[in-house]
Amino acid sequence: MVETAAHHNNRPADSILYPFANLGHLAENPPISIEGGDGVYITDSTGKRYIDGQAGLWNVNVGHGRREIKDAIKAQLDRISYYTIFGGTTNTASVELAELLCRLTEPEGMVRAFFSSGGSEAVEASFKLVRQYWRHVGAPRKTKIISLKRGYHGVTLGALSANGITSNREYFEPLLPGFIQVETPHLYRNPFTDSHEALGKLCAELLEREIQYQGPDTVAAFIAEPVQGAGGVIVPPENYWPLVRKICDKHNILFVADEVVTGFGRLGSMTGCRHWGVKPDIMNFAKGINSGYVPLGATMMNAKVSDAFVTDDTAQFSPKAFHHGNTYSGHPLACAAAIANLKIIEDDNLAGNAGRVGAYFIERLKDVQSRHSIIGDVRGLGLMIGVELADPETNMPFALSLETGTRVSDYCKEKGVILRNLADTFIISPPFVLEEAHVDEMVDRFEAGIASVEGFR
Ligand SMILES: Cc1ncc(COP(=O)(O)O)c(C=O)c1O
Incomplete structure (x- = not known):
């Protein structure tokens, strides 16, 4: 007899090590x-x-x-389920999706996409992108990444090093050197002020002080979520993001927006940054990019970042290549699902x-x-x-x-x-x-x- 899901339901905790879950609790409270x-x-x-x-x-x-997404995945499956985009091959679904993503993020100035399989991978790619970017433009000492306390950027060791949630970090320390967290503007729980505006200004100043303390010529990027998610849904004051953008510009630091949760509509605007009219240099997407029908992550970049990788060096193997990639970069099923998903979000x-x-x-x-x-x-x-x-x-x-x-x-x-x-x-x-x-x-x-x-x- 083929075992059904209902059979499995009788012993749900026995063979899976569940993410972020205490097996003792699950034994008493079966999922x-x-x-x-x-x-x-x-x-x-x-x-x-x-x-x-x-x-x-x-x-x-x-x-x-959603029928539209299932149909798109099936149609792609009937053509080919997978082929790599490493080393001289590509596929229509990933090219079409990259073009669509560039159109949807045109107000933020994004011109190119790197594909991966989820949020943590998208964040990892953005860190490697900023570090290689600064080497390409002749500032190899710019390697440090600043993020916010209570920020969540994923679980792989690079992304985790930028995480500002102690309970995510403490079991895996020491994390990577060169990652620093500064105060988050959390109106409900902060020791400073009850004023939105004063808090936004103060937290932006704390970021600037940290940049000055580290030395601006050693700082590669600042990364943050437009609204912090897993840290407790923390919406920053209205003045915070515009001030952060100015500080990043002043000290020549790339601004990475982690839009893994906020991307493609969750805040009521197509991107989270758009709500504040702020243009980041790099944007990370995953989750809502294809509503999770097939795992997918995307790291988008503006012309400033992209141009550093576009050179007149025509050699196949060159230091100018982005030295990073995942087997599932540009997975055709995930990209087909994303195209159908984003069409629904736009049309409806x-x-x-x-x-x-x-x-x-x-x-x-x-x-x-x-x-x-x-x-x-x-x-x-x-x-x-x-x-x-x-x-x-x-x-x-x-x-x-x-x-x-x-x-x-x-x-x-x-x-x-x-x-x-x-x-x-x-x-x-x-x-x-x-x-x-x-x-x-x-x-x-x-x-x-x-x-x-x-x-x-
Ligand atoms: C803002 C943010 N970035 C990154 C991630 C990591 O994504 P994933 O779990 O797909 O690796 C998450 C996951 O919740 C997230 O909320």
């Missing part, structure tokens, strides 16, 4: 096995349906089971929908906050929303052992709504096809979940 998906809904192996409040892992932005104006429905979602959550003192903060932009629980007396996080957030999340799951919590911060990132009626259902469940834990503190 639900997701076997189906349709739009904003997912279905488990028992047939129970849930609203997917995290869009997979903030990536299934156009929703589950899903970025606009994310902005509109996201604003409604935040408004409804703020209303819930007014009735429940354990909700410390509601923040977000578009469909990237954070809700932080805190002790109303001290405004400090609850003891981890209370598992307050987990109990709320479990309650919602039981009622058919998936809401992801990182300790006591909810990270809400549903598909862009979400409607107001879905929001109402999610918020009602969430409020009931909050009420269910309030009495047990």
Whole structure:
């Protein structure tokens, strides 16, 4: 007999080492096995349906089971499933996607794409790109990468070295030398000020002071997420990104935007940077680039960076080549999926929908906050929303052992709504096809979940 998913569901934790999960916890709380998906809904192996409040892992932005993407993948599969773009071969899907990405990021000035298989790889590629760039233009001492505390850039050792989340870093230290983190402008939790503008200015100044301290001629790039995601959905003050761009220009430092979560609509604008009208030198994309139907990452660059790799040296093997690549760079199935996915986002104006429905979602959550003192903060932009629980007396996080957030999340799951919590911060990132009626259902469940834990503190 062929074993079905339902059979596997009886022993889910035995043979997988799950990412970021405690096997002891999973043994007591077996993961639900997701076997189906349709739009904003997912279905488990028992047939129970849930609203997917995290869009997979903030990536299934156009929703589950989209016919257009499945058809595009199948059509590509019928031509050829894979061929390398190393060493003199390419394929139509990757060329078409690169052209499409350049068109979509024209306002940011991107002119060329490097392909990989996901967010961490896209970030790694951007670090190697900036280091080789500075060697090409005669500034080989510019190697250091500055990032933000609470930033998340992936898990490979280079990307992890730029991560500013202690619990991601501490088990793997020492990390790479030459990576430095500076203060993030976090309005809800900072020791400096309650003023948006003052905080934006102060954190930009702290970045500049660090650049001066390190020596600008040793700093290659500054990398950050337009809105910090895994760090807790931290939306910077309006003045922060424009100030950062100015500082990078002043000290001749490349500005890398990690748009792995924010890219292609999540904040209500096609790119995160566009919300602030800021043009980075390099942009990293993954996740929403093809809604996760096939793994894909892309590192885009502007003409300044690209031009350093375009030379009149015609030798096949040259120091001028970008000395980096992945087997799955330009994977035709992933690229075909991305072309179909981005067409849906453009044709259906899903970025606009994310902005509109996201604003409604935040408004409804703020209303819930007014009735429940354990909700410390509601923040977000578009469909990237954070809700932080805190002790109303001290405004400090609850003891981890209370598992307050987990109990709320479990309650919602039981009622058919998936809401992801990182300790006591909810990270809400549903598909862009979400409607107001879905929001109402999610918020009602969430409020009931909050009420269910309030009495047990
Ligand atoms: C901003 C950001 N960059 C990079 C990554 C790493 O992406 P991946 O998990 O695909 O390697 C993530 C993943 O969540 C992310 O949020």
